[in-house]
Amino acid sequence: MQISTRRDGFNHPESSSITPLAIYQSRRDLIRLMATGVAGAALGSLVARQAFAQSVALPGKNVALPGSRTRVAGGVTMDKVTDYKDASSYNNFYEFGTDKADPAKNAHTLKISPWAVEIEGMVKKPARYTLEDLIKLSAQEERIYRLRCVEGWSMVLPWVGYSLSELIKKVEPLGSAKYVEFVTLADPRTMPGVGSRVLDWPYVEALRMDEAMHPLTLLSFGMYGEVLPKQSGAPVRLVVPWKYGFKSGKSLVKIRFTEKQPTTAWNRVAPSEYGFFANVNPDVDHPRWSQATERRIGEDGLFAKKRKTLIFNGYEPQVGQLYAGMDLKKFF
Amino acid sequence: MHAMAFPGHLPIGRLLLRPWAKPLVFALALLPCVTLLWAVGFDQLGANPAEALIRATGDWTLRMLCLVLAVTPLRVIFAVPTLARFRRMLGLFVYFYACLHLLSYAWFDMGFEMTDVLRDIAKRPFILVGFVGFVLLSVMALTSHNLVIKRVGGKIWKRLHQSVYVVAGLALLHFFWMRAGKNNFAEVIVYAVVLAALLAWRVVHFARKKAL
Numbered sequence A: 001m002q003i004s005t006r007r008d009g010f011n012h013p014e015s016s017s018i019t020p021l022a023i024y025q026s027r028r029d030l031i032r033l034m035a036t037g038v039a040g041a042a043l044g045s046l047v048a049r050q051a052f053a054q055s056v057a058l059p060g061k062n063v064a065l066p067g068s069r070t071r072v073a074g075g076v077t078m079d080k081v082t083d084y085k086d087a088s089s090y091n092n093f094y095e096f097g098t099d100k101a102d103p104a105k106n107a108h109t110l111k112i113s114p115w116a117v118e119i120e121g122m123v124k125k126p127a128r129y130t131l132e133d134l135i136k137l138s139a140q141e142e143r144i145y146r147l148r149c150v151e152g153w154s155m156v157l158p159w160v161g162y163s164l165s166e167l168i169k170k171v172e173p174l175g176s177a178k179y180v181e182f183v184t185l186a187d188p189r190t191m192p193g194v195g196s197r198v199l200d201w202p203y204v205e206a207l208r209m210d211e212a213m214h215p216l217t218l219l220s221f222g223m224y225g226e227v228l229p230k231q232s233g234a235p236v237r238l239v240v241p242w243k244y245g246f247k248s249g250k251s252l253v254k255i256r257f258t259e260k261q262p263t264t265a266w267n268r269v270a271p272s273e274y275g276f277f278a279n280v281n282p283d284v285d286h287p288r289w290s291q292a293t294e295r296r297i298g299e300d301g302l303f304a305k306k307r308k309t310l311i312f313n314g315y316e317p318q319v320g321q322l323y324a325g326m327d328l329k330k331f332f
Numbered sequence B: 001m002h003a004m005a006f007p008g009h010l011p012i013g014r015l016l017l018r019p020w021a022k023p024l025v026f027a028l029a030l031l032p033c034v035t036l037l038w039a040v041g042f043d044q045l046g047a048n049p050a051e052a053l054i055r056a057t058g059d060w061t062l063r064m065l066c067l068v069l070a071v072t073p074l075r076v077i078f079a080v081p082t083l084a085r086f087r088r089m090l091g092l093f094v095y096f097y098a099c100l101h102l103l104s105y106a107w108f109d110m111g112f113e114m115t116d117v118l119r120d121i122a123k124r125p126f127i128l129v130g131f132v133g134f135v136l137l138s139v140m141a142l143t144s145h146n147l148v149i150k151r152v153g154g155k156i157w158k159r160l161h162q163s164v165y166v167v168a169g170l171a172l173l174h175f176f177w178m179r180a181g182k183n184n185f186a187e188v189i190v191y192a193v194v195l196a197a198l199l200a201w202r203v204v205h206f207a208r209k210k211a212l
Helices: A021-025 A027-036 A039-051 A102-109 A131-136 A164-171 A209-213 A265-269 A316-323 B021-041 B049-077 B081-109 B114-123 B125-142 B146-152 B154-161 B164-180 B186-211
Strands: A116-121 A127-130 A141-148 A153-163 A179-184 A204-208 A218-223 A237-239 A252-258 A293-296
Touching: A116 A131, A127 A131, A131 A218, A141 A237, A153 A164, A164 A209, A164 A218, A179 A209, A204 A209, A209 A316, B021 B049, B021 B081, B049 B081, B049 B164, B049 B186, B081 B125, B114 B125, B125 B154, B125 B164, B146 B154, B164 B186
Parallel strands: A116 A252, A153 A293
Antiparallel strands: A116 A127, A141 A153, A153 A218, A179 A204, A179 A252, A218 A237
């Protein structure tokens, strides 16, 4: 039995359970059609058209990458999607500079073809996937996720990709594999920021196995119905919507299965500020600022009050049980 | 007079005495503020205007602080005594940009929730350091009038206003702390070098003066 309390927040309906407007508005016609027995064919074509319906206008900046509506619970938030212009010009991607305008300016040098992702460590089937094979590994879905940056701002982004669990199942992790480590590209020739001493390169992130297997954890190849822009982590990146943005590594080159908890990039340089879990949590402040509120980019104007940050970025109904009994103040 | 001691030197000292000199410096010092207001009005501050404003006003406070602390060394080194006429005005501009900085933080980051602001000051050393600097600047701004100087006497007044060095240290620490999270100290180092040079010059200059 599902018991909902006020702490769960609003449970967004699954996108699959929402009747498309066109069907709702033509329901009487539908009933008539059903009555005449031709409903099956008519509905079939409608569903086919619906399947790749884009929820946002294509920006027309990159090659189209359509995704079907996802069936994953919590996979489509009802929040207003952030403008592509903001999403593609306000980025943290330190390999291309620490200013948020830097990645859009500098990332054009990133060479994304050919690209391959190495799967190694404690798996039965270590492999080297070319980008082409990786994209085809499972059906591309559109997921509209909230993104909460540890710096106190947020966006709503329509990603295209599939659950990382699809890939994990294919490579068959050994029983001893407890963590999944994500290694990102660090190429000093094309990435001017890699020369800086801000972080140890390459940028490494990691998840616990159950987090990596959660259906919301997305291996993403695109956003806004197109392949990822370079400043957003092309050609393939991770998206973990209930954690601060820095957990979602960009431009992945290696996925490694390990027994011990890997040392992650931000945790290594500032362990008191950035924990391994980095779950969005309004009750655990960053030492230098509060995490209780956030500014939604493009929506909360200069004079608007910041909005309240939700525990697990509003994905508690889906992921809360992963952390049952854990002291979230200690394991931040 | 001193300026003329260097033959062929621009008589900048005399130019600074012209009636338009002060309004001109005033307008120049106000220019960053005008530019920022323009950017707010025409939505030119990028995806996160609040963050842009808080940072820009902080940057300009630091720059004005460097400028006002450069007045005396420049005056002595280039023998332009008339530069001293601009010191108070520039000092008040430091305070002006510090006010805009605090206002941006309290308004755009804290939504004018005074309890949140106070809690933030108490909880975060980085904010506390900035706030103490602001309080010191307020004391100096409030005692900047000639009448106050006469009332308290030059000696005490000078002591009081020497706290500008403390403010410089606090401002630098505040900025350093803010950048520490990203290990990004390039700009912090630039300000540190400028402020250290200005301070070092004073130490040497006054040591020499005493020795004479």
